[in-house]
Amino acid sequence: MKNKFLFIYNELVRLIQQGKIHPGETLPSEHDLCRQYDTSRETVRKALNLLAQNGYIQKVRGKGSVVLDHSKFEFPVSGLTSFKELSNQLGQDFKTIVHELSLGLPKGGVEKHLQCKPNQKLWKVVRSREIGGERIILDKDFIREDIVPELSTSIAEESLYSYIEGELGLDISFAKKEIVVERVTQEDQEYLDLLDHEQVVVIRSYVYLADATLFQYTESRHRPDKFQFVDFARRTKA
Amino acid sequence: MKNKFLFIYNELVRLIQQGKIHPGETLPSEHDLCRQYDTSRETVRKALNLLAQNGYIQKVRGKGSVVLDHSKFEFPVSGLTSFKELSNQLGQDFKTIVHELSLGLPKGGVEKHLQCKPNQKLWKVVRSREIGGERIILDKDFIREDIVPELSTSIAEESLYSYIEGELGLDISFAKKEIVVERVTQEDQEYLDLLDHEQVVVIRSYVYLADATLFQYTESRHRPDKFQFVDFARRTKA
DNA sequence: GAGTGGTCTAGACCACTCG
DNA sequence: GAGTGGTCTAGACCACTCC
Numbered sequence: 001m002k003n004k005f006l007f008i009y010n011e012l013v014r015l016i017q018q019g020k021i022h023p024g025e026t027l028p029s030e031h032d033l034c035r036q037y038d039t040s041r042e043t044v045r046k047a048l049n050l051l052a053q054n055g056y057i058q059k060v061r062g063k064g065s066v067v068l069d070h071s072k073f074e075f076p077v078s079g080l081t082s083f084k085e086l087s088n089q090l091g092q093d094f095k096t097i098v099h100e101l102s103l104g105l106p107k108g109g110v111e112k113h114l115q116c117k118p119n120q121k122l123w124k125v126v127r128s129r130e131i132g133g134e135r136i137i138l139d140k141d142f143i144r145e146d147i148v149p150e151l152s153t154s155i156a157e158e159s160l161y162s163y164i165e166g167e168l169g170l171d172i173s174f175a176k177k178e179i180v181v182e183r184v185t186q187e188d189q190e191y192l193d194l195l196d197h198e199q200v201v202v203i204r205s206y207v208y209l210a211d212a213t214l215f216q217y218t219e220s221r222h223r224p225d226k227f228q229f230v231d232f233a234r235r236t237k238a
Numbered sequence: 239m240k241n242k243f244l245f246i247y248n249e250l251v252r253l254i255q256q257g258k259i260h261p262g263e264t265l266p267s268e269h270d271l272c273r274q275y276d277t278s279r280e281t282v283r284k285a286l287n288l289l290a291q292n293g294y295i296q297k298v299r300g301k302g303s304v305v306l307d308h309s310k311f312e313f314p315v316s317g318l319t320s321f322k323e324l325s326n327q328l329g330q331d332f333k334t335i336v337h338e339l340s341l342g343l344p345k346g347g348v349e350k351h352l353q354c355k356p357n358q359k360l361w362k363v364v365r366s367r368e369i370g371g372e373r374i375i376l377d378k379d380f381i382r383e384d385i386v387p388e389l390s391t392s393i394a395e396e397s398l399y400s401y402i403e404g405e406l407g408l409d410i411s412f413a414k415k416e417i418v419v420e421r422v423t424q425e426d427q428e429y430l431d432l433l434d435h436e437q438v439v440v441i442r443s444y445v446y447l448a449d450a451t452l453f454q455y456t457e458s459r460h461r462p463d464k465f466q467f468v469d470f471a472r473r474t475k476a
Numbered sequence: 477g478a479g480t481g482g483t484c485t486a487g488a489c490c491a492c493t494c495g
Numbered sequence: 496g497a498g499t500g501g502t503c504t505a506g507a508c509c510a511c512t513c514c
Binding site for chain 1: 415462
Binding site: 002003004005039040041042043046060061062063 | 501502503504505506510511512513
């Protein structure tokens with residue numbers, strides 16, 4: 001077995017999610033976990049730090065690792081989940097409609113966002129997301145063609161991410177996001193069921209691979225009444 | 239000197255922020271840093287992991303630690319910054335107006351948010367934030383009185399956080415946040431310069447101390463045209 | 477004082493990149 | 496093959512909590 005600390009992490013996550021250990025209770029001590037998994041303390045600590053980072057526990061010096069109430073924030077665990085995962089978790093009816101899938105040179109300032117050469121061809125994918133019968137999210141993706149050479153409508157209808165990570169084996173590692181509110185555009189009106197909303201919430205994401213190359217820029221435009229963003233921020237003292 | 243890894247972290251942050259090492263370049267290798275700081279590799283790695291977590295570098299196996307372009311997202315580094323720090327960084331004229339500072343029993347569901355006993359007295363602080371001559375943020379804070387026994391208008395005008403962390407020596411360690419868009423309330427209209435906006439962006443924050451006690455609930459209501467939220471999300475594979 | 481987590485060491489082996 | 500980061504070990508000492 002490789003990645004012992006990930007194994008321990010997953011076991012503990014399972015215990016917490018199944019409610020075997022309740023919020024407020026403490027995990028077995030690091031020493032105990034060492035014996036339990038027949039491993040060294042630093043390895044156990046790596047697993048525990050991952051739990052802490054992801055909001056499952058809080059480590060308290062002199063006491064132990066206290067299990068937090070993770071349930072309230074059970075879904076969108078900040079950040080990189082794709083629409084498909086998200087809608088699966090919500091258990092709602094959902095559908096993706098592909099409006100555009102094209103390959104071309106960057107237009108309208110996209111090359112600035114992607115910091116790529118002007119002759120770098122980009123995939124442009126425009127999709128709206130229907131949940132509960134209403135089209136409430138408009139996603140515009142721009143993806144570097146030198147990194148993802150092939151795309152199809154069926155891939156765009158399914159999940160870009162599972163294709164990129166699964167089929168292509170690329171390793172998405174982090175994203176920078178900005179959230180703002182903007183006036184609706186003509187495009188929004190065309191592709192979304194806006195009711196009488198005049199503004200949309202816009203999430204601009206810059207997605208990077210494990211080798212630190214920026215390969216995708218996404219603009220995700222949400223009808224405000226259906227928008228929700230959840231964040232778990234741990235203090236890292238300077 | 240204690241906390242060797244924090245020392246190394248701070249040194250490297252300084253180097254990056256001063257532009258001594260440019261985005262795209264790599265840091266000295268872990269081995270070099272070990273010699274340079276006369277320390278063990280795990281300690282160096284702790285410092286580097288902190289840099290990676292905070293978006294300064296990306297570690298690439300077989301190559302090195304690549305410096306990222308941190309400048310584009312230089313401010314609100316996700317999460318726990320207070321209004322005062324934020325407005326200082328933006329370098330704008332700002333002012334805090336205290337509308338209410340009272341101590342009482344929880345009303346209107348606040349005790350649910352704070353998961354405290356119904357007889358737990360709470361501080362209620364209502365403040366609006368003026369930037370560039372306009373009141374654009376309304377902050378409503380609820381704080382457990384058993385943890386923060388004393389508050390004053392002058393503290394609320396300055397910074398709650400620096401008082402709580404500095405004077406009281408409490409250790410704020412993480413926060414859970416939810417961002418949604420809501421219709422304006424009468425209170426919003428009273429305390430904010432809303433122009434003709436009918437909606438506000440609401441950030442609900444649950445703030446925890448290092449010993450995992452939830453001690454504060456905050457509702458921060460922003461005029462949508464001035465709202466911005468920045469997030470750096472690193473993938474932690476399950 | 478016993479038990480907890482926080483930091484640190486000095487090694488080891490592996491997987492990966494690049495010339 | 497040389498250099499890089501990723502994982503892991505078996506210890507050590509410290510700071511803190513709780514009884």
